Amino acid sequence: MKSKEYSMFWGCWVPMRQPSIEVACRKVLGRFGIEIRDAEGFSCCPDPVVTERLQREMWLALAARNLVIAEKAGKPLATVCNGCYETLFEAIDALETDAVQREKAATTLSRIGLAVPQRMDLRHIVEILFEDIGVENIEKLSSKRLRRLKVAVHPGCHLYRSHTRDKTQEKPKMLEQIVSATGAKPVDYGIMRFCCGYPHRVVEEEFSLKMMLARKLQRIWDAGADCVVVCCPACNIQFEFGQLELKRRYNIAFDSGIPIVHVVELVALSLGIKPEEFGLQTHRGPTSSIVSKLE
Amino acid sequence: MALDQIEIINILRSELADNFVSESKISPNNPVAHVAKSALLDAVKLLVERSEARFCMLTSVDNGLDFELIYHFSIGGRILSLKTTVPKELSELPSITDVVPGAASAEREVCDLFKINFQGLSDSRPLIVPYEWRDKKAPLRKPMGGIVAQYQKPTVETMMQHGQVFTMPSSVKANRENLQLPEVKTTMTRPEALRELQEIAREVKFDSLIGYDWQKRRLRY
Numbered sequence: 427m428k429s430k431e432y433s434m435f436w437g438c439w440v441p442m443r444q445p446s447i448e449v450a451c452r453k454v455l456g457r458f459g460i461e462i463r464d465a466e467g468f469s470c471c472p473d474p475v476v477t478e479r480l481q482r483e484m485w486l487a488l489a490a491r492n493l494v495i496a497e498k499a500g501k502p503l504a505t506v507c508n509g510c511y512e513t514l515f516e517a518i519d520a521l522e523t524d525a526v527q528r529e530k531a532a533t534t535l536s537r538i539g540l541a542v543p544q545r546m547d548l549r550h551i552v553e554i555l556f557e558d559i560g561v562e563n564i565e566k567l568s569s570k571r572l573r574r575l576k577v578a579v580h581p582g583c584h585l586y587r588s589h590t591r592d593k594t595q596e597k598p599k600m601l602e603q604i605v606s607a608t609g610a611k612p613v614d615y616g617i618m619r620f621c622c623g624y625p626h627r628v629v630e631e632e633f634s635l636k637m638m639l640a641r642k643l644q645r646i647w648d649a650g651a652d653c654v655v656v657c658c659p660a661c662n663i664q665f666e667f668g669q670l671e672l673k674r675r676y677n678i679a680f681d682s683g684i685p686i687v688h689v690v691e692l693v694a695l696s697l698g699i700k701p702e703e704f705g706l707q708t709h710r711g712p713t714s715s716i717v718s719k720l721e
Numbered sequence: 722m723a724l725d726q727i728e729i730i731n732i733l734r735s736e737l738a739d740n741f742v743s744e745s746k747i748s749p750n751n752p753v754a755h756v757a758k759s760a761l762l763d764a765v766k767l768l769v770e771r772s773e774a775r776f777c778m779l780t781s782v783d784n785g786l787d788f789e790l791i792y793h794f795s796i797g798g799r800i801l802s803l804k805t806t807v808p809k810e811l812s813e814l815p816s817i818t819d820v821v822p823g824a825a826s827a828e829r830e831v832c833d834l835f836k837i838n839f840q841g842l843s844d845s846r847p848l849i850v851p852y853e854w855r856d857k858k859a860p861l862r863k864p865m866g867g868i869v870a871q872y873q874k875p876t877v878e879t880m881m882q883h884g885q886v887f888t889m890p891s892s893v894k895a896n897r898e899n900l901q902l903p904e905v906k907t908t909m910t911r912p913e914a915l916r917e918l919q920e921i922a923r924e925v926k927f928d929s930l931i932g933y934d935w936q937k938r939r940l941r942y
Contacts, residue, residue, distance in 0.1 A: 441905045442887040445897045466906040467914030469884035476873050477880065484927035488918060537924045538917045628872050708896045 430558050431461040432504035432549065433496045435514070438470050439659035440506060446705035447659060450694040451506055451551065453704055457567075457697055458559045465499040468492050471513040474584070475625050478513070486527055487534040489517030493543045494535065502547035504554060506690065508584035508658035511550045515587050518546040551690060552585065552657050556600035561607040569698040572610040575719045577692070578651035579605050579612050580642075580665075582658040583621050604689060605655055608696035615649035617642060622656075624664035631671075639668040640678050653685040653716050655692050662686050666711035683712040695720065726752050726801050729772050733764055745804075753791070753802040758814050761805045765792065765817045768803070772796050776817075779827035781835050783809075785866045786932045786941060788837060790814065792824075807837065809865050810941065816842040834861040865942045867932035877931060878939050884908025884918045 432455075440447050452462055469488055472478070478485040493514065496503040505511050520527045521542055532542045555564070581598035588594050598618075605612055623638025643665075646654060656662050665686040672678040686709065687695075694704050695716075706713050733754045734741045740760030745753045756764045768774035774794040782789040792803045807814050816839035818825050828839040829848035836859035839845070847855050869877050876886045885907055889897075897905075908915040922928045932941040 436905075436907075438885040438887050441897075441907070442885065442889045442893060445893060445900055445902055448902060449900045464903060464906055467908065467911050467917075468906075469908040469914065469918045470880050470886050472880060473876070473886060476876050476886075480868060480873075480877070481925065481927050481930055483925045484922060487921045487925060491917065491921065534921055534924050538920050540917075628876075705896060705900045708900075 430554075431463060431501045432554070433465045433499040433501040434462045435468060435471070435492065435496070435503055435505045435507075435510055437505065437507040437510040437659070438473075439509075439663065444659050444662060444688075444709070446708050447506055447662075447688045447690060449704040450688065450691040450699070453699055454690050454693050454697065455554070455559075457699075458563065460554065460558060462504075463499055463501050465495050467495055471507075471510040474509055474512045474516070475628065482527075483530055483534070485513070486517055486520055486531050489513055490521060490531045490535055490542055491538075491540060493517065493521075493546050494540045497543040497545055502549055504549045504551065506551045506657070506688070507660065508550075508582040509660050511548070512584035512587055514548050518548060519589070521546065550585065550597060550657070552597050552601050552604065555604050555689065555693060561603045564604060564607040564693060564696065565609075568607065568609050568696040570609050571698065571720045572608050572692070572696050573721060575610045575716065576613050576650055576652045577605060577610045578615050578646040578649060578654045579618060580622065580654050580656050580661060581618065582656060582661045583625075585657060586619075601655075601657055601689060605692065608692050610655070610692060610696070613646075613649040613651045615645045615651065617645050622661045622664045623668070624660050627664065627668075634664075635668055635672050636676060636678070639664060640672055640676075643669070643672075643680055643684060646684060647680045651684070652719055653687055655687055655689055657689045659688065662688060663710075666709060669711060682715075685709070685713050685716050686711055687713070687716065726750075726796070726799055729768065729796065729801060730754055732771065733767060736767055737764060747800075747802060751800045751802060753804050755804045755806075758805045758807055761803070762815050762817060762820065764803050765820050768794050768796070768801070769820055774801070776821040776824050776827075779824065779831055781831045781837065781861075783835060783861060783863045785809075785863060785868075788812070788835060790831070790837075792817070808941075812836060813838040813840060815840050818842055833859070835859055836862050867940065867942050869931050869940060874940055878933075881919070881922065881928070881933055882938055884915045 472485055472488045579602055581601050585597045586594045620642050623634035627634035669683050701717050730752055737760045740757040742755040747753055774796045777795050778793045780791040788807045790805050794801050816828055828842050831837055833847050833850040880886050908918055934941050
């Protein structure tokens, strides 16, 4: 196992809404000797749905500024959010391959005394868990507490982001292997690739909830999953708040609700870290049925 | 001898200094000088008195947030236009009738169709719409609005105010303390970092694109 340090880009969702993911991540990486550095001054990534569509120049300049901060910290950048990963991945690609966009970003950054970064390393938490820690190490240290837990794996759209077509399945496959290494039992619900509906929510809420989320949840429910494992806080929010909205507005409910956990939380549980130690109970959705399945 | 278009644009640029906003073209032979609203009368005087410009037509464009008023002049048979921008919240600008009395009918037409008030226009009676429409209907005036859709506004405003798209509710703050998480060191808590983000927004003109009011710290619509 490699010893590493990362400059963690927490984004907006995790620090402001889901602190349990941050705690779980710190504890899990700490358990494997991977250090997290909190760089100062990051802004929103910025988000790949609203800001990029409004003005790509602003979007790229802000992303480049975040990359400059990471470069100054001297550590590779890491993220626990698919949306942040999407933005930073695409920004790096644009800065490395598009001379016109790079020049524009350089001009903008120079106004605040910064230069376009030279070294831009980005890792998703799924890659860190799989490549730096390794599924064999997770499996070895797993306390087998999750043996009774049946989970539906939801990679989320941006996890399929890759430079080449042949690698689009790489990170989702890593996620599946990490989940299996925790001892939890993945269920086949048939539409793993299907979007949770989060991006559609800011356009047409009813479509997002009824046509996307409810369909996915129904298949997950029918497959007998005890919970959904995500690797994106935005998907997490869509699943949790979306279920509350589905029940309130459309009377669509799945018993008392299907619990949602981030993959680092699942790994934390498998390592024997107690739910209350990382704040699993702070989720907006139900989590007690996960706790009751722990051995 | 009449001055050519390039010379006139250069005179406007030099005389109006900071009030000369930019230069563009409607067509290859139709240059446009974009001037500040406060300098509109000075610009018109310069054209008429120095270049023997003849006022031809006034075009008004409602772009959702602002009106663009484009004054077309003929100078020696060539067209040169002056453009100025009027915030929709104000919907008011000076009449040029003191310099060009014949502009009255054009201004009255724009007033009828867009409900824009021309200060100093001596005859402001409706020209092309029925009398009973005045102050009630302006057929070409659109509702106030910009490119940010209603559902996107909280996201955009919070990013401009704090550099992130969410603020931290007290419940999450309490949870973070209970879980002994370190302080969040983003633009949310680092004013100097937030200033950088806001400087970038000004530099790339994101603020004017989305119609952000820096004083009120919110979108104009």
